[in-house]
Amino acid sequence: MIIDNLIPTVTSVGGGFLIGIILGYFIKKIIKILMFVTGGIIALLLYLQHQQLITVNIEKLEAVSSYILTSVASSFDKMTQLDTTTSLGIPLTASMTAGFTVGFIKS
Numbered sequence: 001m002i003i004d005n006l007i008p009t010v011t012s013v014g015g016g017f018l019i020g021i022i023l024g025y026f027i028k029k030i031i032k033i034l035m036f037v038t039g040g041i042i043a044l045l046l047y048l049q050h051q052q053l054i055t056v057n058i059e060k061l062e063a064v065s066s067y068i069l070t071s072v073a074s075s076f077d078k079m080t081q082l083d084t085t086t087s088l089g090i091p092l093t094a095s096m097t098a099g100f101t102v103g104f105i106k107s
Contacts, residue, residue, distance in 0.1 A: 020099020028104050 048054045 014095070016093070016095035017099035020096040020101075021103035022099075023096075024100040024103025024105075
């Protein structure tokens, strides 16, 4: 019957959407935690510099932060290559992307 052919596709789309929502929610929470910790560390360094307990080399701090941002950007480029994405199948990839977007925005 036609329903027997439809069940694997519906399961793939629904499961991919659910996994995408969970992944989007998780990544958004991790980003928030990392931003909070990084902001706290920078605030602590600036406070200690203001109290003249330490000195902060701004040039070195800028160089390290640009290196980190460059490495994160290159890792995202490697993750989004077409070869690994198309092996999952169109319904799973599309539904996972939609779920990831919903999970990332709505959490």
